[in-house]
Amino acid sequence: MFQPFKEYLEEELFSRFDLSSRSIPAGLESNLSDRGKNQATIQSWCYQCPQLRKIRYTYIDAGETAQVFNSVMYPSHNYQMPLLGIDFLSFGKKKILVVLDFQPLFRDRAYLDKYIEPMRTVRDKYNELAQNLEMKFYDANQYFSKYLLFAKTDADTVVNRLFPAYQEYIQLYWQMLESAEQFTAPEQVQRIIKAQQDYDQYSADRDPAHGLFSSYFGSEWAERFLYEFLFEDAVPLAVPSGSR
Numbered sequence: 001m002f003q004p005f006k007e008y009l010e011e012e013l014f015s016r017f018d019l020s021s022r023s024i025p026a027g028l029e030s031n032l033s034d035r036g037k038n039q040a041t042i043q044s045w046c047y048q049c050p051q052l053r054k055i056r057y058t059y060i061d062a063g064e065t066a067q068v069f070n071s072v073m074y075p076s077h078n079y080q081m082p083l084l085g086i087d088f089l090s091f092g093k094k095k096i097l098v099v100l101d102f103q104p105l106f107r108d109r110a111y112l113d114k115y116i117e118p119m120r121t122v123r124d125k126y127n128e129l130a131q132n133l134e135m136k137f138y139d140a141n142q143y144f145s146k147y148l149l150f151a152k153t154d155a156d157t158v159v160n161r162l163f164p165a166y167q168e169y170i171q172l173y174w175q176m177l178e179s180a181e182q183f184t185a186p187e188q189v190q191r192i193i194k195a196q197q198d199y200d201q202y203s204a205d206r207d208p209a210h211g212l213f214s215s216y217f218g219s220e221w222a223e224r225f226l227y228e229f230l231f232e233d234a235v236p237l238a239v240p241s242g243s244r
């Protein structure tokens with residue numbers, strides 16, 4: 001269902017950036033599960049380039065049961081650019097949830113004007129994909145912008161509306177990255193490092209996918225996948241969520 005989204009991202013990345021592979025810890029690059037109704041595979045890719053220090057994306061394919069495309073771009077620590085966050089989920093065709101955002105590192109007015117306001121014209125074209133749904137796991141005021149796309153939708157809308165919206169958000173992201181101010185002062189770079197680290201901690205601690213990963217691949221693998229790959233700058237909670 002989201003394969004064309006992955007292919008578009010790859011074409012963009014490979015044609016625009018000087019990518020090199022970034023290693024994925026052993027055993028986490030892919031996995032296969034026979035526990036569910038359909039066989040499930042999970043596969044991840046990770047790259048870096050001068051502008052983006054970590055580019056990761058993951059595809060889960062459990063046939064009709066589940067299709068997930070998840071990705072985060074982490075800009076180099078010299079940029080205050082928001083992270084590009086993508087989370088597209090389809091469960092059994094009827095339940096489709098899509099989230100796409102430039103995830104802000106800071107929330108002051110000057111920052112939002114510079115890095116979030118440019119999304120507005122794109123966002124305004126896709127009202128049906130911005131449904132103001134309530135967040136149960138995350139906090140909409142932390143690491144989400146007010147112009148995020150967040151919708152429960154259907155397969156037709158994914159093809160006809162989400163795909164063009166996705167392309168526009170990605171194009172805007174590249175454009176902003178190209179012209180983004182570069183920071184080199186150590187205290188400014190430190191502030192960016194800290195904010196990106198906090199993003200990993202925030203995301204790992206709240207990740208709604210832990211249960212999904214555990215059910216397919218076991219809680220140990222799920223824990224490693226979260227803390228060693230997806231959000232590697234996060235420190236695991238003292239008591240893993242599976243045992244709480």
Ligand SMILES: C=CC1=C(C)/C(=C/c2[nH]c(/C=C3N=C(/C=C4\NC(=O)C(C)=C4C=C)C(C)=C\3CCC(=O)O)c(CCC(=O)O)c2C)NC1=O
Nearest residue numbers: 058068070085086087099100101134135136137138208209
């Ligand atoms: C491979 C990793 C990965 C997967 C597969 C994943 C899945 C995932 N994301 C979800 C929700 C969600 N996901 C997001 C957003 C994001 N989530 C992100 O990982 C990113 C980058 C964004 C930002 C765009 C939001 C806002 C929700 C709704 C959760 C809520 O209500 O708080 C859910 C819950 C769906 C439900 O309501 O049943 C799952 C299972 N999250 C992951 O990290």
